[in-house]
Amino acid sequence: MDINAYIESGILELYVAGKLSETENQEIYELLQQHPKLLQEVIEIEGAVLKLTAAVSPRAKGFESIKARLEAEDTKVVQLQPRQTNWISYTGWAASILLAAGLFWTLNQNTDLEQQLQTADIENQYLETQIEDARTDLAATKNLLNVIRDKDIIAVPLGGQGDFASSFAKVYWNKADNTIYLDAEGLPNAPEGKVWQVWSLTLNPLTPTSLGTIDDFNTDDNKIFTIANANESQAFGITLEPEGGSDGPTMEQLYTLGVVASAP
Incomplete structure (x- = not known):
């Protein structure tokens, strides 16, 4: 898979905007888990959009001129809808942010689980060694007691x-x-x-x-x-x-x- 070509296709911007089908969203979600570079690109797209929406409201003065400049520069920005209310316009972004946060949480949980399993495995091995040592010591103790209790000792x-x-x-x-x-x-x-x-x-x-x-x-x-x-x-x-x-x-x-x- 050509990661760079996939990024340049613009599909990640549509994914962040919530404009893809459920099947396409699932496919991209799975790719994000497999390719850290794609995940980083999604994060950067979301960051750029958040900065833009924080600085410019669809109803703010000069919005159209800023929008025109962005379009003139052929920047990969999802088309904003100035006629809609703020809540509706930003629902896709909020959902994508939650999705990315959920993905990070899942990855972190998987890492924590692996670490916990490794720790548990080490502790189990140590416990097994301790049990075996105790059994050995017990056998040696029983043998010694049998020796010193022998009538001919x-x-x-x-x-x-x-x-x-x-x-x-x-x-x-x-x-x-x-x-x-x-x-x-x-x-x-x-x-x-x-x-x-x-x-x-x-x-x-x-x-x-x-x-x-x-x-x-x-x-x-x-x-x-x-x-x-x-x-x-x-x-x-x-x-x-x-x-x-x-x-x-x-x-x-x-x-x-x-x-x-x-x-x-």
Whole structure:
């Protein structure tokens, strides 16, 4: 479709003036929705007419001369009817203005609806993710409860030591699968540059074996950690060590210690 040729045909002026049939009006209305340039042309035509009618009344002195000049310049202006009353003359313009306003409202409503649908879709995706995370957390919680309630589980309380008497932790040791579940809620966040390190101990002679560091302690909300332990542990301890861990425990930084009940 040649947009410029369509504009120059003068049909948009007739559309604005309300001089077309219902079928033609519908066709142009649909084109306005498809072609922003046509819509802008309609708006400009209406603006020009409004300025003209605001400045010149059909009964005002000099109206005929102004009308003659406009016709002489071959300007695309819909013929005005000076013999009719103002209300009748401007009914077509008012209707076209309302139509354009309605079209703008419809376009804006469609844009708002699309934005609302996009927002709702994002919110639904977020909600689905939250639900899935909750289900995962619930499954993990149920699994943990089943583990610590097992009749063969060994529970080892770890009490605070020395200057850290207020600290505490608890180990749940499942010897069947060589796993311990460490509940470290009673430990403070590790200072910058430090990490918590967990130790398996044998007592005679005292021999510590590192079970690793808890690098994500500060960011973990539950403070429950699963740690592999294939050792014949007689005790467990937790020390505060430099990042990366230590080969042996720093005894001055021994926060908690607990002896396995069955140990001699």
